[in-house]
Every structure is written in C-alpha cells, then in structure tokens.
Amino acid sequence: MRRRSLLATLAAATACSVAGCTGLTGPIAQRSFEICDTDCDWEPKTPDPGGDPIVERSPDDLRVTIYGNMYVGSSSCDRAVLETVEVADSTLRVVVGVGDKVDNPMGGCTADMGTDKYRATFQFREEMPEQVVVEEDAAYDPEPSETATES
Structure with a gap:
C-alpha cells in the first residue's frame, strides 16, 4: 500500500457541521468519522477517487473537517x-x-476495487492546530503525492 499525504496550513474559514463522540481527553472535544454509502449532503465536497483529501477549517467554531475518497x-x-x-x-x-x-x-469478497467517500470531523476545546496532516493508507494509490494547500 502507498501513502498519500496532505499538508494544510491555517488560512480562511469555512463552515461545516459536527457530529461525534464525547469523553475524549486532550485538545479534541469531539470527533466523528463517517462513510457516505448512499446520498449524503456532504458528498459533493469529497474529491475524486484517489485525489488529495480536502481540509475545511472553521476557526469560529474551533472545528476541522476532512473530506476524502480513497481506494x-x-x-x-x-x-x-x-x-x-x-x-x-x-x-x-x-x-x-x-x-x-x-x-x-x-460472506466472500468481490474482486473489485471499491472506494469510500469519508468525512472526519474534529471539534477542539480551546484552540485549533496551525497545521493539518492527513495520510491515506489506501489499497491503491494511482498518483501518490504530498500537496500543501491553503484552506
């Protein structure tokens, strides 16, 4: 398996939604990880299969949301x-x-190469980190890259 990395630095804010678990310690107050099996309202935000994950930052809400679509x-x-x-x-x-x-x-496994569209959301207690690094350890990665983007 190959790894895909994305480095996103602090910049403009974008609104996003949060759902997740509680009872976490440290700087993260809540987190969630969702797969879009059918239609979901955030599906249009996901990249093409194998593309770099997209990071949205919402500093007013102390929230980071990551959208991905991996093999x-x-x-x-x-x-x-x-x-x-x-x-x-x-x-x-x-x-x-x-x-x-x-x-x-x-019961058995098909011989296809499927993709999963996902959304990971992190709500912070006091301050957001300056950088976000996302690594996808995918089953197949047609174009491994490391990309720095402003969010």
Missing part, C-alpha cells in the same frame, strides 16, 4: 477506517487506512 480494495469486504488521530506541536495528524467491513452479507 479500499474489495467493496464487499474492505472499508475506510480512522486509524490514528494525534495533536502535537500545533499539528493535527490524521491517518485513514483500510479495515474490515463489518456488514458483509455475501
């Missing part, structure tokens, strides 16, 4: 998963990888 392998057996989230030295580092799909009614 996961078999559409019947594999799923995008949030592997690692850490904040250190004013950098939010997120790793999205491939895990097992829990609901597989077929």
Whole structure:
C-alpha cells in the first residue's frame, strides 16, 4: 500500500457541521468519522477517487473537517477506517487506512476495487492546530503525492 499525504496550513474559514463522540481527553472535544454509502449532503465536497483529501477549517467554531475518497480494495469486504488521530506541536495528524467491513452479507469478497467517500470531523476545546496532516493508507494509490494547500 502507498501513502498519500496532505499538508494544510491555517488560512480562511469555512463552515461545516459536527457530529461525534464525547469523553475524549486532550485538545479534541469531539470527533466523528463517517462513510457516505448512499446520498449524503456532504458528498459533493469529497474529491475524486484517489485525489488529495480536502481540509475545511472553521476557526469560529474551533472545528476541522476532512473530506476524502480513497481506494479500499474489495467493496464487499474492505472499508475506510480512522486509524490514528494525534495533536502535537500545533499539528493535527490524521491517518485513514483500510479495515474490515463489518456488514458483509455475501460472506466472500468481490474482486473489485471499491472506494469510500469519508468525512472526519474534529471539534477542539480551546484552540485549533496551525497545521493539518492527513495520510491515506489506501489499497491503491494511482498518483501518490504530498500537496500543501491553503484552506
């Protein structure tokens, strides 16, 4: 598997929504990770399959939202998963990888190369990190790159 990285630095704000879990310690107050299996209101914000993740920052709400669309392998057996989230030295580092799909009614795996559109949302307690680094550990990466973008 190849890794795709995206480095986003602090810039303009964009509004986004939050849903997620509570009970976290450290600078992150809430986080969520969602897969868009069918129509969802945020689907148009996701990049093309294999494209660099898109980072939206909402400083007024202390929120960072990441939209991605990565190759996961078999559409019947594999799923995008949030592997690692850490904040250190004013950098939010997120790793999205491939895990097992829990609901597989077929029993076996298809031989296709499926993609998952995902949204990861992070709500911060007091201040947002200055940088966001997203790594996608995808099953297939046609154009590995490291891209710096202003959000």
